[in-house]
Amino acid sequence: MNAPDRSAPDPHGFLRGRERWRPVEALPWLIAIGAFFALPDYMILGTQVITMIIFALSLDLILGYAGIVSLGHAAYFGAGAYATGMLSAHLGWGEPISGLLFGGAVAGLVGFVSGWVLLRYHGLTLLMLTLATAIMLQELANVLEVWTGGFDGLLGMEFTPLFGLFENDLWGHAYYWYALAVLAICFLFARRLVHSAFGRTLVGIRENTRRMHAIGSPVHWRLVTVYTASATMAGLAGALFAEINAYVTLDVLSFARSGAVLIVLILGGTGRLYGAFVGATVYVILEDELAKASPEFWEFGVGLVLVLVVLFFRGGLLGGLDSAARRLKEARS
Amino acid sequence: MNPVLNAAVSILFDGLAYGMLLFIISVGLSITMGLMGFVNLAHGAFAMAGGYVTVSLMNLLGVPFLPALGGAFVIVAAVSMPIERLIYLPLYRAGELDQVLLSIGVVFMAIAGATFVWGSTPPSIRMPDFLTGQVDLGFKTFPAYRTFTIGVGMAMILALWLGFERTIIGAKIRAAVDNRAMAQAVGIDVDRLFVVTFALGSGLAAMGGGLAIEIVGLSPPFAIQYLVFFLIVVAVGGLGSIRGAFVAAIVLGIIDTAGKYLWPDGGAFFIYAAAVLLLLVKPWGLFGREQT
Amino acid sequence: MTPALEVRDLCRSFGALHVARNINLALAPGARQALIGPNGAGKTMLVNLITGALKPDSGAVFVRGEEITDLGQAARVKKGLARTYQINQLFRELTVLENIALSVAERRRRGANLLQPFSRNRETVDEAAQLIETLRLGDDMLKPIRELPYGRQRLVEIAITLGQRPEVLLLDEPAAGVPSTESHIILEALDALPDNIAILIIEHDMEVVFRFAEQVTVLVGGAVLVEGPPAAIAKDEGVRAVYLGEHEHG
Ligand SMILES: Nc1ncnc2c1ncn2[C@@H]1O[C@H](COP(=O)(O)OP(=O)(O)O)[C@@H](O)[C@H]1O
Ligand SMILES: [Mg+2]
Numbered sequence: 001m002n003a004p005d006r007s008a009p010d011p012h013g014f015l016r017g018r019e020r021w022r023p024v025e026a027l028p029w030l031i032a033i034g035a036f037f038a039l040p041d042y043m044i045l046g047t048q049v050i051t052m053i054i055f056a057l058s059l060d061l062i063l064g065y066a067g068i069v070s071l072g073h074a075a076y077f078g079a080g081a082y083a084t085g086m087l088s089a090h091l092g093w094g095e096p097i098s099g100l101l102f103g104g105a106v107a108g109l110v111g112f113v114s115g116w117v118l119l120r121y122h123g124l125t126l127l128m129l130t131l132a133t134a135i136m137l138q139e140l141a142n143v144l145e146v147w148t149g150g151f152d153g154l155l156g157m158e159f160t161p162l163f164g165l166f167e168n169d170l171w172g173h174a175y176y177w178y179a180l181a182v183l184a185i186c187f188l189f190a191r192r193l194v195h196s197a198f199g200r201t202l203v204g205i206r207e208n209t210r211r212m213h214a215i216g217s218p219v220h221w222r223l224v225t226v227y228t229a230s231a232t233m234a235g236l237a238g239a240l241f242a243e244i245n246a247y248v249t250l251d252v253l254s255f256a257r258s259g260a261v262l263i264v265l266i267l268g269g270t271g272r273l274y275g276a277f278v279g280a281t282v283y284v285i286l287e288d289e290l291a292k293a294s295p296e297f298w299e300f301g302v303g304l305v306l307v308l309v310v311l312f313f314r315g316g317l318l319g320g321l322d323s324a325a326r327r328l329k330e331a332r333s
Numbered sequence: 334m335n336p337v338l339n340a341a342v343s344i345l346f347d348g349l350a351y352g353m354l355l356f357i358i359s360v361g362l363s364i365t366m367g368l369m370g371f372v373n374l375a376h377g378a379f380a381m382a383g384g385y386v387t388v389s390l391m392n393l394l395g396v397p398f399l400p401a402l403g404g405a406f407v408i409v410a411a412v413s414m415p416i417e418r419l420i421y422l423p424l425y426r427a428g429e430l431d432q433v434l435l436s437i438g439v440v441f442m443a444i445a446g447a448t449f450v451w452g453s454t455p456p457s458i459r460m461p462d463f464l465t466g467q468v469d470l471g472f473k474t475f476p477a478y479r480t481f482t483i484g485v486g487m488a489m490i491l492a493l494w495l496g497f498e499r500t501i502i503g504a505k506i507r508a509a510v511d512n513r514a515m516a517q518a519v520g521i522d523v524d525r526l527f528v529v530t531f532a533l534g535s536g537l538a539a540m541g542g543g544l545a546i547e548i549v550g551l552s553p554p555f556a557i558q559y560l561v562f563f564l565i566v567v568a569v570g571g572l573g574s575i576r577g578a579f580v581a582a583i584v585l586g587i588i589d590t591a592g593k594y595l596w597p598d599g600g601a602f603f604i605y606a607a608a609v610l611l612l613l614v615k616p617w618g619l620f621g622r623e624q625t
Numbered sequence: 626m627t628p629a630l631e632v633r634d635l636c637r638s639f640g641a642l643h644v645a646r647n648i649n650l651a652l653a654p655g656a657r658q659a660l661i662g663p664n665g666a667g668k669t670m671l672v673n674l675i676t677g678a679l680k681p682d683s684g685a686v687f688v689r690g691e692e693i694t695d696l697g698q699a700a701r702v703k704k705g706l707a708r709t710y711q712i713n714q715l716f717r718e719l720t721v722l723e724n725i726a727l728s729v730a731e732r733r734r735r736g737a738n739l740l741q742p743f744s745r746n747r748e749t750v751d752e753a754a755q756l757i758e759t760l761r762l763g764d765d766m767l768k769p770i771r772e773l774p775y776g777r778q779r780l781v782e783i784a785i786t787l788g789q790r791p792e793v794l795l796l797d798e799p800a801a802g803v804p805s806t807e808s809h810i811i812l813e814a815l816d817a818l819p820d821n822i823a824i825l826i827i828e829h830d831m832e833v834v835f836r837f838a839e840q841v842t843v844l845v846g847g848a849v850l851v852e853g854p855p856a857a858i859a860k861d862e863g864v865r866a867v868y869l870g871e872h873e874h875g
Contacts, residue, residue, distance in 0.1 A: 009767050011754045015744035048563025053548060055831065069430045117613065124372060125616040127429060128568045132609045134559055139602035151597075197743050200737040204727050207716035214714070215789060216702030216729040219737055225739070255561070259437055261677050266434055296445040308826075310435040 004092030019195045028277050032180055043170040047244055048177040049284045051237050053187050054266045056276035058233035063262075064271030065194055066226050067206030068119070071127055072134030073234060073261055077115070078253030079137065080107040080235025081242040082155060085132050086147060096159045099180070100239045112139075115227030118219060122209075131255070138253035153249035157242065168244065173248040175244055180330020182240060186233050190273060193229065200225055203271075207328075263302060278317050339407050340616065342473060342593050349481035352586025353486025356546060358541035358559075359566040360578045361534015367510040367573015369527050371421060374499060375436040376563055379442035381556040383409050384540020385447055388456045398461050404542075407541045410536030417531045422524075440556050447553040453550045464547075474571060478547050489537070493575055504532055510566065510573035511622070562589075565608045571621025597604045627655045627690040628840030629823035630706070635674055635684035644670040645681065646848040648778045652793065652823040659838035659855070660827045664869065667847040668827045669711055672795050676708050677701050688793060707791035711798045711827070713782045717771045721762055721781050724770060726753035756784045759814050776803045783811060787818070794818070796826040800833065812837065831859070843867075 004302040035046055055077055084103035087093045093102075118129045141148045141198050148154055161167045166174035193199050201222055203213050212219050251257065260283070268279025290298040313320050360374040383405040390401040420439065424431050441535040464481055467474040497503035509523050517523050545551065549559075566585060570577025589604055612618070636643070644667040651687070652658055660668050673679035675686055677698040685694045688704045716724050721852065729749045730736055744750065757766050760780040765773055774837040778800050786794070796815075800808045812833070815824065828834050834841060834855060841858040843850040845867050851858065860866055 009763070011726075011750050011766060011823075012744060012747065014720075014722065014767050015750060016725075016742075032853055049472070063430070069428075069433065080715055120614075121431060121616055124366070124370075124568065124572070125612055127372065127433065128564060129609060129612055131561065131564070132605050132612075134581075136602060136605040136609060139599075139605060143599040143602055161801060168619065192740050192742075195742050196739050197730045197735045197741070197746060197749075198737060199722060199741045200743050201731065203719060204716050207718055208714050210678075210784070211710075211714040211716065213698040214678070214702065214708060214710075214729075215731045216699045217731050218699055222736070225737075229739075255557070262434070263437070296449045299441050300445035301447075303438040303443075303445065306434055306441065308440030309433050310438065311420070313565065313763045314431070 007105045007241070011277065013029065022167045024275075028274070029184070035301050036176060040171065040173070043176040043290055045284070047172050047176050049281050050176070050183050051244070052241050052261070052264060052280035053276050054179075054183050054240070055234055055237040056268070056280050057183075057186060057190055057263050058237065059261050059265050060195065060270060060276050061190060061230040061233070063265065064208065064269065064273075064275070065199060066202040066223060068126055068223065069130075070258070071131040071255070071262070072258050073135050073230075074253050075105070075130075075134035075258035076107040076111050076231035076234035076242070077139070077238035077257060077261075078134075079231075079240030079278060080104055080108045081248045081252045082093065082154065082238075082312055083107065083143060083246040084239035085154045085242040087259055088159060089149075089154055090115070090147065092158075094157070094159045096162055096243050099159065099243060100236060101124075103242065104232045104236040105240025108232030111229040111231020112224065114223045115231070119223040119227060121140075122159065129231075131258075134253055134258055135255065138250055141253060145150060148250075151246075151250060153239070153247060155247060157246045157248075159243050159246065168246075179240055179244075182236060187273070189229075190233070193280075198222070198225070235270050263306060265316075267305065267316055269318035272318055275318050276315055282317065335388075339473070340594070344594055345587060346475055346483075347479060348368055348587030348590035349583065350482045350486075351548065351590055352583035353489075354545050355562060355566055355586050356486055356579050356582035357544065358538045359563045359570075359582055360575060361530075362538045362563055362568040363570060363575070363578040364506065364510070364573055365527070365531050365534050366567055368506065368513070368523075368530055369425055370572075371425060372432040373421070373436050374433055374560060375439035375443065375556075376534075377558075377560045378440050378556040379409055379535040380500065380538040380542035380545070380559075381447060381541030381551070381553065382412075383536075384551040384555065385451050385456075385542075387543030387546065388451070388458055388551065388587060391458050392456070392540075398458070398464070402540050402543045405539040406536040409539030410532040413535035414528055414532050416434065416530055421531070425527075430600055432610070440560075442554045443555050447556075451553070453552055455550050456546075458546060460547065482544055482548065490575075490579055496505050497575065498526075502526070502529065565604075567618075569608055569611055569618050571618030571620075574618070575617055576618035577620030626653060627688070628652055629656065629689055630675070630825070631687040631690075632675060633685070633687070636668065636673070636682045637674055637679065638682060643847045645674055645684075646846070648684070648844075648847075648849055649797045650842060650849070652825060654792075654823055655821045656823040656825075656840065657838050658823075658825050658840045659834045660825055660842050661829070661831075661858075662844035662850075663673060666844045669797055670846055671844065671845070672708055672797050672827070674707060675795060679838065681685065683760045686711065688691075702789060705792035706795070707783045707786045707789040708795040709782055709786045709797055709799055711801065712779050713775070715778060715781055715785070719771070720767050720768055720769055721757065722753060722766045722783055724758050725784045725788050726750055728785045729753050729756075732789050754789065754851060756787055757815060759787075760784045761810050762787075770793055775809055778804045780807070780810060787814070794822055796828075798827050798829065800828065802832065808833075812862070835859075 003165030051274050057072050059200055066101060078101035084099045085107035087099055087102055092100060113153060119127060121129060123233060142150050159168065162174055163176055168175050201217055205219055209219060238252060264279040264283045268277065287298065309316060315322060362373060365371060365373060372451060386405040386408050387401045390396040390400060390404045404582045406409050420435065424435055462479065464478045466477050468477045468480050497507060505526055509526055513523055531605060562585065566578055566581045570581035585604065592601065592603065628651040630649055630652040645651040648656060648671060661670055670679065674681050675697060682845050685692055687693065688706055693701050693704055726749055729752045730746060733749055735746050735749060747860040757763055760783065762780055765777055770778055776871050781798055799811050803811065838855055842852045843858060843864050850863060850867065851861055
């Protein structure tokens with residue numbers, strides 16, 4: 001049966017084909033690099049987009065692949081932001097790359113501990129617990145005013161130039177590349193992870209947890225592992241946010257932020273990694289355009305789009321693109 | 334009276350009034366979530382809408398406060414029905430993610446709409462004389478409005494209890510919360526039941542929103558600000574349990590009020606921590622039944 | 626000889642409903658045993674109790690002499706205990722290949738590998754392909770489950786479990802919902818299993834029971850009514866009254 005047979009499908013080839021890089025996957029990176037040269041004045045916005053992509057990508061790992069619905073993913077974004085911020089503001093450690101790694105590690109630890117507890121629960125209980133965890137952290141940050149700056153926010157961060165050379169300049173040029181590099185590393189990791197055996201077991205858990213137990217899968221540990229990875233990545237996004245702005249407020253832990261990242265991912269499409277890219281780009285740019293001009297219009301629009309996406313375009317933008325392409329193909333043949 | 338005792342009684346009293354508000358607003362959410370398993374994060378929007386209907390009826394049409402509250406109940410309940418049929422119905426069988434997203438969308442639209450129509454500055458309303466000032470309950474005087482709120486809460490719990498225990502529709506709702514499949518099998522039209530329950534819950538929330546104006550204020554973000562509290566009441570009390578929602582709301586109201594008096598900055602943290610701990614130990618809440 | 630599977634005094638009730646009353650059962654290595662009984666007798670519940678999906682109120686379960694009553698489901702699987710479901714439990718968005726390869730990968734303890742592409746697990750994939758061959762699923766190998774008719778899905782259900790290479794196999798009505806033209810595939814797949822596997826099959830079709838089983842246990846109302854070779858069971862008056870009687874009435 002190992003002999004190649006033209007009529008029989010080839011399982012190895014099929015699985016390899018899934019994992020193979022496609023030419024179109026170069027597109028986001030080409031756009032990102034092109035944007036630097038074409039739109040040099042928009043690099044601060046570009047950095048915001050990238051930060052949001054990393055954050056949404058981290059959510060996609062748990063939501064899109066493992067099926068964990070979280071209403072409190074900002075907990076880990078915020079943990080990373082405060083960790084990096086406090087390291088600089090209180091301990092005077094301003095080297096950005098190690099600061100970033102520290103933020104990611106702290107968020108990962110918070111993710112590991114909270115995930116270990118929370119992921120024993122399902123459904124509504126889990127939903128409530130994720131929500132409450134983030135709000136609890138927010139309240140904690142509010143209470144620990146001495147360290148976090150409380151309601152007024154954490155000030156006094158100072159970061160040294162990247163590699164001792166590149167300052168966070170007013171136009172955000174250096175940090176654009178920095179953020180893009182962090183995104184590239186996070187993306188490579190996420191892509192590896194979802195195509196690994198581990199990644200397949202996550203989809204298995206999403207599709208049928210009961211059966212995963214019955215084929216001997218240590219479901220809880222699998223979930224804790226991906227949750228920790230996701231929290232670390234969210235923490236990196238938060239740390240990046242802190243370094244870019246040199247300022248962190250309680251808002252990094254807010255329900256609004258947890259909601260926004262969920263919306264971004266749904267808008268782009270879940271369980272496909274690139275949904276985070278599309279969703280974050282569209283959302284952050286539109287928000288920048290509309291939210292200032294007419295906040296009510298923006299908010300109403302987001303709400304309406306969300307309702308429409310859920311009712312009619314469940315795959316998000318990329319899902320819509322997919323089915324449009326499929327229909328085109330069918331129409332042709 | 335001893336000043337410590339005096340403060341304690343005040344806290345208890347204010348907490349009770351606040352808890353009643355939470356109960357009136359949350360009880361509908363508890364029942365609809367218990368009945369259909371629908372995670373409706375837009376419930377607070379109905380309370381917010383009720384607040385604005387009350388304000389509009391009073392300030393634009395000169396309707397007195399009490400009829401305006403009734404008006405808020407009726408109008409919001411009526412409006413909630415087509416919303417339920419059009420937007421919620423398609424998603425009853427969907428996963429909780431879809432329900433969460435959809436209802437977040439509804440909240441966003443509601444907040445934006447309210448800001449557009451009523452602006453973001455909190456409106457003020459003129460209370461009737463008998464609700465301003467203090468009432469003397471013999472051993473101590475209490476703010477009249479809070480006394481009134483507690484009275485309304487008591488009346489509501491009585492009405493709900495009678496409604497659920499003594500009417501046919503109440504029995505049907507209880508049966509359906511208990512075991513939807515079984516209820517359907519014995520010929521209860523659960524879908525229709527849900528419209529009614531949804532409208533009732535939204536109406537109650539609206540009335541709660543109207544009552545809340547004098548206590549916590551009203552502005553469009555109300556729809557989401559207190560959402561976590563409503564959800565905690567529902568989750569801690571146990572889905573579909575009126576008694577659970579009542580106990581959870583009162584306890585939450587009193588603890589939160591005490592926290593604000595005694596430790597203005599840190600109180601909220603302990604509420605969330607306590608709610609999380611309770612849910613960890615009793616995932617189905619105080620009075621909820623295990624869902625399988 | 627130590628039994629491959631042993632169940633001792635297993636009890637479980639939901640309120641007033643006793644789904645298992647003092648059930649005792651032993652399967653020798655290589656046993657081919659059938660479990661029959663009317664609908665609602667508690668057959669599926671017994672499987673749930675044995676595999677740990679449901680906790681017993683009292684009693685104990687042993688696999689090859691080792692007590693597993695307090696182990697979780699996944700740990701029991703690692704002891705060689707596997708089951709199929711009466712109602713398919715599949716990964717609907719994944720392909721047939723992935724459904725089965727997932728099971729094999731878990732058995733081979735590949736599932737924790739975070740960074741190696743799944744396709745590198747060549748042996749896992751080969752083994753999955755072999756199972757696909759056995760269950761004649763070749764044509765559907767690359768289709769997602771949701772595109773398959775129920776009968777074909779049923780074969781995947783069984784292949785996933787066989788991917789565990791169990792030593793004790795519990796089959797909950799494996800042929801239910803499979804068109805009669807395809808049900809022989811299941812029996813042939815079972816016949817092809819190594820002789821030393823102990824198999825407990827829940828089955829309504831008496832013809833299948835006669836062909837397959839050497840021993841039959843009859844469960845009624847959560848309790849074992851009688852146990853014996855198929856021929857003796859078929860003649861048993863009590864069984865006729867309860868079980869066959871119920872069947873005639875539907
Ligand atoms: N979660 C549950 N709670 C209460 N009773 C249950 C539950 N699940 C199944 N039952 C009951 O347990 C009994 C045994 O069911 P089952 O094992 O599925 O029967 P069988 O597989 O023999 O047809 C039935 O009466 C069924 O109604
Ligand atoms: Mg059964």
